[in-house]
Amino acid sequence: MNAEQIRLAEARDGKAAWKKWGPYLSERQWGTVREDYSESGDAWNYFSHDQARSRAYRWGEDGLAGISDDQQTLCFALALWNGKDPILKERLFGLTNSESNHGEDVKEYYFYLDSTPTHSYMKYLYKYPQGAYPYGQLVETSRRRRRDELEYELVDTGVFDANRYFDVFVEYAKASPEDMLIQISIHNRGPEPAELHVLPTLWYRNQWSWQAAADRPALEQFSSSKGYCVVKASDAKLGERYLYCEGEASLLFTENETNTQRIFGVPNRTPYVKDGINNAIVHGREEAVNPARKGTKLAGHYYLTVKAGEQKVIRLRLSDTAPAAAGSAKLKSGLFGADFDDVIEARRKDADEFYNAIIPISLNADQANVMRQALAGMLWSKQFYHYDVDKWLEERGSDPFKTKRKAAPRNDRWHHMYNGDVISMPDKWEYPWYAAWDLAFHVAALTLVDADFGKEQLKLMLRDRYMHPNGQIPAYEWNFGDVNPPVHAWSTIFTYRLEKAQTGEGDREWLKSSFQKLLLNFTWWVNRKDRSDRNVFEGGFLGLDNIGVFDRSAPLPTGGYLEQADGTAWMALFCENMMEIAVELAMTETGYADMATKFVEHFLWIASSMARIGDDTGMWDEEDGFFYDVLRLPDGGAQRLKVRSMVGLLPLCAATVFEGELLVKYPEIRQRLKQFLEVRPELRAAIHDPAKIGLADRRLASILDETKLRRVLARMLDEREFLSSYGIRSLSRYHAEHPYVFKTGGQEFRVSYLPAESDSGMFGGNSNWRGPIWMPVNGLILRALLQYYSYYGNTFTVECPTGSGRQMNLYEVAAEIARRLANIFLRDKDGRRPVYDGMAKFQDDPYWRDYILFHEYFHGDNGAGLGASHQTGWTGMIARSLHLFATVSPEDILAAGKKAYAEKTAKHRHRATRSPSKRAAEKRLER
C-alpha cells in the first residue's frame, strides 16, 4: 500500500482520524434554505451576500479555500483585501437567482487543483483582481440582460486585463491527523508591484448564541516567539488547538456574532461583531477589534507588497501541539523550519504516488490532468451539512404539531430530519446542499479514490435521520418531498462490486442493510407514483427540469396526468438493481432468493406495461421508433407528447445482464420463473425475452427488444438528433427546425432545441435539459451499452454515427461516446478546450489554460461549459468514464461480463501500487 492508502486504512479501522479535518467549509451559506427565516421562503433575498459579513449563520459556515473539523466547530479560511474593494474578500461573490439572466451564478475564478481522499494534501487556486472587484457592474449588467443573451462574466468586466491580479494558491498538508500545515503562495501576475492584505482567519461556528447555557469557545493570543505568533483555540468538546502564524502578523480578534446594529437596527451587545475585522482593515476602525486579544473569530494580518512577477509565501500551522511541545523533538527543526517544507513536499509526493496508482498508465498527460482535477473537485466538494428541520420549523414558528402556527414555506413534513454530516455537494457555491440523485452519481466517481466515503454517503441517505418514515429519500432542501430519479440502488450495487473485486470480499452487511432500506423506498415509489396500479409511473420533473412540454411537477393545463416514460424506465432500472442485489445476497443467504424472484417478476410487469400498455396510446411509438410521455386526459382520451428527448432514451438505460448464477444455485427458481413466463406470455411479448440466452449463457433484463433497441439507437447515434461531438444531447436537434407545439385552452406550449441556456424561468431557469449534454445520463447510457454488449457480443453492430456507413459493436459505440464526452475537457488539435469555448484567457493564457472547470452541463453543439461552474459533483463522472475505457477491453467484457470492470480495476490497482510511481509518471510524460 502507498502512504495515502495506509491513511485510508487507518481511518477505516479507527486507528487515526485522518478525515477529521477537511474542506468541509461551504463556499456559500448565505441564500440557503436553512438560513431562511422569511415568511415567504425567499431564501436568496432573506440572507444576502451583503449581510453575510455581518450576520452570524445559524447552521453552517462559509469561506474561501477553507477547512473545518468534521462537526464544523472550528473553521479556517482565507480573507484578502487589495486595498480597493469596499469589503474584505472573505467569501465568493455571485449573483442570486433573480439578479442574473440565467439564475444564480458564482462570479469568481477558483480551481480545485488537488486533494487526496484523507485531505492529507490539498491545493486550491483563487484569482484575486488587483483592481476594485466590480460588484455593482456585475449585478446591473446581468439584470439588464435577457434570457436569450449570454451571462455576463467577471472576465468580461475587464478586471483581469493586463493580468492585474494575484494567483493565490492555498495548500494544506497534514503532518498528522491533527497537525495541518498551511502554505499560502501569492503571485503577482500583473505588470507592476501591487499591495495585498492577506488575512488567514480562524473562527468558531456560532453554536453558543442559539441555545441556553451553551459553552462558549474561545480564541486568545497565547504567546509570540521569535519568528511566529500563536493563537490558542479552546472548545469544551473539540479541545485545544493552536494556530501558529509565521512572521510578524498582527492578530485581530472579534466575535462571530451578528452585528445587530447593521442587520436589525438595534444596538450590539458587544462592540466586537462578525464584521469587526472587515471594519478594522477596510475602514480603519481599530475599535472594531478587541484590544484584549480574545474572541471567537481571529485573523492574522499580513500586509504585502508583491512585485510584478514575484511570489510571496505565508505559512501557518493549525495543530493540537502546544507551543511548549512544538519546539521539542516532535518538530526537529521547529515549526517553520526544514520540517515544514519536508512535510509539504512529502504530502505532494504522496498525492502523486496515490494518483499514479489510480490513473491508468495508458492515459496521456492531458487526460491524466483532467482525471486528477475531476477527482480533486469531487473531494473539495465535501461539506459539513447541518440542518435540524424540527428545530428550524420551531424557530420560525411553524412547529407542525401545533394547531396555531405559521405555515412553513417548505419542508414541514420532514420534521423527523436531522442532518449534521459531511456530505458530497453538487457545487459548494451554486448548490451547497445535497441532492439525492446527484449523490448517487458522485459516489460512482468518488469510489475511484475512497470506497469507504462512497459507502457512507449512500448509507447516509437511507438513515432514519434522512429517509422519511414513509420510505422516501429526501430530494434536496428546497423541497425534500420532491422526487428524484431512483438511482440509489444502482450506485449501491456498483459500489459493492468494486469493493468486492478490490478486497476479495464484499461488505455484505452494508449491502444487506442498504437493501432493506431500499425496499422501503421501492415500496414508496410503487404506492405513491403508480396512480392506476398498472405499473406505469409518474414522478413529476424527475430531475430533468424543463425537459417537458409542461412543468411536470405542477397540475397540467389540460387536467389529467402524465404517464412518464422516464419515471417508468427509472423504476424498471430500480427493479433490475434490486434484483442484482438480491441475487448477490442469495448466493449465501437463501432468504434473499425469494426477493430476487419478486424483482424479476416486478421488472416484467413494469417493462411490459411500458412497452405495450395503451396499445395505440402507449409510450412506445411504433411509427417514430421512440418512447414518449403519454398525456391521459380527464375525458379518457390520451395522446403521446412527441418530444424526442432524454425521457425517451432512458428506457434504453434500463438494461442489466445476469450471469445465471441464481438459477444454477436455485433450480426451483428456474422452474418457477419458467412457469410464470409460460402462463403470462403477454409479459414478454413486447420486451426483450428474458428467457433468451445470450453470449456466455447470459440473460438480459431489458425493456427494449433487439428491434426496438436498434430503432432507438438509430436516433440516439444520429448527429442530426442526439449525437453531438461532445456526447448525447438531452433533446434531439430535430426540434431546432421542428419545435414541438402543443395547444390547449388558448395557450401554446412549445419545446425547441436550445443547445445552451434555458429561455424560460421554469425550475429557476438556471438549468436546461432542452439540448445540452449532461454527464450523469450519459454515464447511464454508457453503462447500458456495455450491458447490451456483454449480452449480444461482437455480432450486434449498428451504424455509428447513423448514416456514416461505419459499423460498430456496442462497446465501440460506448467508447466513441466516452471519447466525445472527454473531448469537452481535453485540448483539441489546436490546443483549445471546448469547455472554454470563446473565453480567450482560459484558452491561451498559460496561467489559466490547464485549470479545468467541471460545469453542470455542456452546450449541445460546441461543448462549452454551462450552468454551475464547479459542479464537479456529477460531472466528476468523467473521471470514472476515462478510467473505465482505459481499464477494460471489449475482450474483458465478453469474458467476464459486468464483473469485468471491477475485476480489472482491482488488478490494475494492485499492480500500480506495487510499481514505483515514478515509472507511471515517466511513461505518461513519454507520451
Add this chain to the structure above:
Amino acid sequence: MMSIKKVTVALFVDRLSNQWVVRDPDGDFWIVPFGESGWDRRRPFELSEISQLESIPRHYIYLLDLPF
C-alpha cells in the same frame, strides 16, 4: 402525559424605535433592553398603526437572556 414543548414566544425589532420587542407567552408585547437582566427592565410595548415590527428568527431569543 408527555408535555408538548415550548411556549409561543416571538421576537421582533421595532424599526421605528430601533429596539428589541418580545411577545411573551401571554401574548403581551415588551420592549427589552440589551444587557444584564434585560427582562427585568422591560417596558410595555404598545402596538400601533405606526409600529414597524420586523419578525426576527426565534433563535435570537437567547441573545436577550429571557426567562422562558
